[in-house]
Amino acid sequence: MSFNSREGFTLIELMVYIALLGGIVLLAGQAFSDSTKMRVRTQSMLQANQTAGNVGxxxxxxxxxxxxxxxxxxxxxxxxxxxxxxxxxxxxxxxxxxxxxxxxxxxxxxxxxxxxxxxxxxxxxxxxxxxxxxxxxxxxxxxxxxxxxxxxxxxxxxxxxxxxxxxxxxxxxxxxxxxxxxxxxxxxxxxEVASVSVLPSSSESDKNFKLVSRFGDENFEPVTIAPEEGGTSIKLSGFSMNYNFTTSEPISNPDMIKANQVFVSSLGSSLSSWGAQCIQVTLSPYIEYEISFSMPYSATDDPSRMFCPGRDHMAVGFRYAENGNKLDGLSDFQFYPPTVGDERDTGLRKMRFTTNTTYENVCLGFTFVSFSPVASSGNITISNVRLRKVPSSxxxxxxxxxxxxxxxxxxxxxxxxxxxxxxxxxxxxxxxxxxxxxxxx
Structure with missing residues (x-):
């Protein structure tokens, strides 16, 4: 056995090893540098876009x-x-x-x-x-x-x-x-593009409409409509009252609250359910619509002028003709009756909206819920009801x-x-x- 025999690397092998190691380190460093640059660029791009979105x-x-x-x-x-x-x-x-x-x-x-x-x-x-x-x-x-x-x-x-x-x-x-x-x-x-009338008619000159009352389901009760056959102006009366005279306070139990709801229909519609009589429309996405109607000022002593904001409820909106349900994503528009008889409130009401989805077979209706002991005995007149597509798009x-x-x-x-x-x-x-x-x- 020879004691001069040794195991290890030769100088040439060691130099090759060091060269290979240096190349690996160089490649790894370059990859890390590129990765860091890409990360910084990505972060900068995300920050720039986020800032732009926030500013917008x-x-x-x-x-x-x-x-x-x-x-x-x-x-x-x-x-x-x-x-x-x-x-x-x-x-x-x-x-x-x-x-x-x-x-x-x-x-x-x-x-x-x-x-x-x-x-x-x-x-x-x-x-x-x-x-x-x-x-x-x-x-x-x-x-x-x-x-x-x-x-x-x-x-x-x-x-x-x-x-x-x-x-x-x-x-x-x-x-x-x-x-x-x-x-x-x-x-x-x-x-160049005029407003497009949807209801009660596609003709702007046709101002006739009819209101039909919803009742018989949930807590909806009929309301008096005159004239029943419709016209250009319709008076509503006989609203349900949600006031307890025994306790001298509004009714708060949801199961006992009564509401009135009327829907826009065309003249000559048959005496059937409100869902069959109301004018059914399709609301398309990304189109601006306008609901408009007038509420002429009532007489000074008309009880409707006792409408109490924040308690009594008047709103206009859409319901599915099939079941009367509200539309998800499209809320009702609340409004007030005219409370003054001068130029400060002519009674004209306008509401504009757009949707991001399609709603089919829906009807335009007015909802009234009265909690005041007097306001429910008043009269509300609605005229010139119109749903239009506004060419603002x-x-x-x-x-x-x-x-x-x-x-x-x-x-x-x-x-x-x-x-x-x-x-x-x-x-x-x-x-x-x-x-x-x-x-x-």
Missing amino acids: TILKEDIAQLGAKSSKEAGGGTMDVFNTDHIHDVYMDPDATEDADKDSSSFTIVKNDDGDGRDKITMRRLRYSDAGAYQAVEEVTWFLEDRVLKRSCKSTSALVEDAECPSENASVVTIAEHVDKFSLTPAKPTT NYTFTDEAIATADKKNVKAIKLELSINKNGEAGAETAIISIPSNGPRD
Whole structure:
């Protein structure tokens, strides 16, 4: 046995091993570096898109509220009235000397001269208390300053001060940084497409309708309808009362509460169930609809004027003709009867809505639940009922200047937003409707 024999690596083998190890480390390091870069890029991209989405959400809320101009104020006794005293404060310039310069819209968009998407928008709307009463007129402005998107708010004619929107020295907050594009384009007003009438007839000139009462199921009871055969104006009376005179308080047990419900039908419909008589329609997704009707002012001594907001209930909405069930995802619209006989409340009611799904075989109806001991003995008149498709989805956006007098007809604004985070871009494009813009909304 030889003691000179040794096991191990030769110098050449060791050098080869070290070279291989170095290559592996280099490859692993490069892979780690690439992975880190990809992770950072992905995070930057996600952050940019998330920021753009958040900015879009906040701006949509502001734009959707611009033009709000009526408030609910306490009236005599238990009655509330709708106040429009500050309507001129919401308009941009309604009293200009020249008619062409009169601006009854509630927004102004200033486009950057370079056309590089650095726009500025100023909006006006009312601020309300939790009860819907007037607090102030707010002027909100969004603008870019050195790629920083900012929002300012200042109140005018304020009855109640708000630290977030003070009367003195507008409050300015930073909304987002690294903004490359903030472009706002109003929809071009158009009269090429008229409103499409759905019910009671496809003809706008046909104002006749009929109301049929629902009863016999759940807690619905019949109501007196005159004239029964229908017409352009129908009076309702004999509403159910949910008041316990023994305890002198409204009935609270749901099983004992009685309601009245009437549905829009066409003239000449047969005497059968309300579901068979009512006009059945299909509501399609992503189309703006408008429910409108008038409620002429009742006599000063009519008990309906004792309607108590927050307790008594009047609403209009849709039900399935088959079973009378409500539509999931589409709530009723509550409204008040006229409480004053002057220009502050003409009785006209308008509600606009869109859906994201299709509803088939549904009927338009009015629901009344009275808890006041007197209001239920009053009369409610409903006239000029109409369901229309509003062609506001047919928006045409243009960079051409819109005449000042036409701004009141703008019903949508297109937002284009781009944010760059560490070289990664996030974008948001949205069409934002503004149903309250203009003197008639």
